[in-house]
Amino acid sequence: MGEPFLNRQLPFMLKEGEERGISMLVFTNGTIYDEHLAKKLIQLKNTHICFSIDGATPEIHEKIRKGSNFEKILRNIGDLTNHRGLNIYPRLSIWSVITKNNIHEATQIVKLSKLLNVDSIYLQTTLVNWGKNNIDRYNKTIRIDLKSKEFDYIWLEAKNAAEKEKIILEIMSTGFSRKNKCYWPWTSAYIAANGDVIPCCNIADSHTLKMGNLFETSFSDIWNSREYMVLRERIRTHNIPEFCKSCYFE
Structure with missing residues (x-):
């Protein structure tokens, strides 16, 4: 940021x-x-x-x-x-x-x-x-x-x-919802200057959530990692992580 x-x-x-x-x-x-x-x-x-x-x-x-x-x-x-x-x-x-x-x-x-x-x-x-x-x-x-x-x-x-x-x-004036789910984990990622891969720019802090680092792991491996799969499944089933909730309106 x-x-x-x-x-x-x-x-x-x-x-x-x-x-x-x-x-x-x-x-x-x-x-x-x-x-x-x-x-x-x-x-x-x-x-x-x-x-x-x-x-x-x-x-x-x-x-x-x-x-x-x-x-x-x-x-x-x-x-x-x-x-x-x-x-x-x-x-x-x-x-x-x-x-x-x-x-x-x-x-x-x-x-x-x-x-x-x-x-x-x-x-x-x-x-x-x-x-x-x-x-x-x-x-x-x-x-x-x-x-x-x-x-x-x-x-x-x-x-x-x-x-x-x-x-x-x-x-x-609207955020994501049960019917309008976040698409970031399927389409994009936020990459910090130090190589940390973070799910989106609205988190943008590897202390909150870090999926990996490009200087240590390839983007392909990070993108297809278990951590990413778990996050996608939580969003798909509307089991929203706490750090995602400010983007959602119910």
Whole structure:
């Protein structure tokens, strides 16, 4: 976890992935950016870059994301979209986690996304805990009530704003369920910088669950290991491990 563009080799890694037919999604806080990086990114054809913005004003965004510089991030995104021009690649989006702390700015975030000339905006209400009890306790204090009238009103307002601004809006307000089971253990894996293989990015911590290490075991052996088979069976039968439960809604 962390800011991917701290790795100066990332543009080359993304290019290599594209040449191998891999679709990629990159989340960034938008703080690390320069002209050289922009020229590399606009060459990508099969990569989706999501900028994490959790407010429509410096006050809210910087309160949630300590140490961030809201105006600098907006300049960086604006410069990248200018470099991209009329091209449709790479795909650019804003991703915002909506809580009690910023729900009042949801509609303004949609409008800001249009001003920045990105392709789409994602508003996420699901709060995962990475299998950590202390994070779960905090999440409960800021999680919005999806059944409240306030939520219904603001969500309708955000949808109307997106339609008016002609920008794609995705509202991520549901998680997995008994009928809509998690697909990660069958399709993907999260690989940490030290080679640890973890089932998904919502766990993302080998102290919570580690399936193996690529420097010690081949990915094929890890993928087909007993540990993976047990996890898949638990999810298939809805015997959900504790560290998975924050992704599920019943």
